[in-house]
Structures are given as C-alpha cells and as structure tokens.
Amino acid sequence: MALALSPRRAGQLQLLQVPLQVALYAGLFVLSEQLVTWLHLPLPANIIGMLLLLALIMLRIIPLSWVKAGSKWLLAEMLLFFVPAVVAVVNYSQLLMVQGWRICLVIAISTLLVLAATALVVDRVYRFEIRLAQRKQARHE
Incomplete structure (x- = not known):
C-alpha cells in the first residue's frame, strides 16, 4: 500500500532530492577513493565510482529514479566544471x-x-x- 503524501510534503521531498543524490555521488566517490587506495587498483577513483553506481543500478539495489534528478542537475550545470x-x-x-x-x-x-x-x-x-x-x-x- 502506497503512502499518500500531502502536496507540501511532496514538494519538500523534491527540494531535498537533488542534494541527497549529489551527496550519494560524493559518497560513492569517497568510497571508491578508499577502494583504490586499499586495493591498489590501477584505475582512477571516478571510474571505480561510476562502475559501483552502475553495479548498484544493474543489481537493482538503487533504482534509476533515485539518481536521475541529481544526474540531470549535474549535467545542466556542467559548464561550471x-x-x-x-x-x-x-x-x-x-x-x-x-x-x-x-x-x-x-x-x-x-x-x-x-x-x-x-x-x-x-x-x-x-x-x-x-x-x-x-x-x-x-x-x-
């Protein structure tokens, strides 16, 4: 049974969605940096992080919808990078x-x-x- 959220509560969740997803990406990057250091991997941490995220999505541990808004925002702001x-x-x-x-x-x-x-x-x-x-x-x- 799905929980019914009030429009105000749904709006608050949408406001938090992008920062939480970007925090997830940052956390995956920190984790992948630790893995590269610990396992002496010949790949950079950002590649390991992308592979981890791909594995989490492919194994359905993280639904694609959980990372979609954050990735769209980062791509839209790519010029800043x-x-x-x-x-x-x-x-x-x-x-x-x-x-x-x-x-x-x-x-x-x-x-x-x-x-x-x-x-x-x-x-x-x-x-x-x-x-x-x-x-x-x-x-x-």
Whole structure:
C-alpha cells in the first residue's frame, strides 16, 4: 500500500532530492577513493565510482529514479566544471600561441581514437547481441 503524501510534503521531498543524490555521488566517490587506495587498483577513483553506481543500478539495489534528478542537475550545470579550464587558457595564452597547434593536434587525435574505440566496441557488442538473439530464437524453434 502506497503512502499518500500531502502536496507540501511532496514538494519538500523534491527540494531535498537533488542534494541527497549529489551527496550519494560524493559518497560513492569517497568510497571508491578508499577502494583504490586499499586495493591498489590501477584505475582512477571516478571510474571505480561510476562502475559501483552502475553495479548498484544493474543489481537493482538503487533504482534509476533515485539518481536521475541529481544526474540531470549535474549535467545542466556542467559548464561550471569547465570554468577552471577557461581560466587556464586565459592565464597561459602565450603558451597556447607557441604550442597551441600541438595541443590541438593531441586533442584531435585523442578524440578520433576515442570515437574509433567506442565505435569498435559498440559494433562488437551489437554483433554479439545479434548472435545471442539468433541462438535464442534457434532454441525456441
């Protein structure tokens, strides 16, 4: 039986939803930093944290709806996370004028490599899923 909340109470819960979800993300990051240190993992803590969150969602320990509002808010405010990069560009404009073409070349090559690797992985996973679907269909026939 579902609990009926008053409109005021529901509004209060919605106001707390985003801060609580962002706190959950921060807590997962702190936990993943501890895991990386304790287990001497070769991956950064943010990757471990994302894998932990994915595992919690896939195992249905945390419903997707519990993290949706916080992630939407963080994505909407993502520009704020790039302010330090813009300040660095302004502070080191001389360096960029001299070495800028090399930096742009590295960015372009790394972007192409990431896109190619992503396309390869998506293609392989897609083909794998098609084969699994064909096997499943063959078993049912």
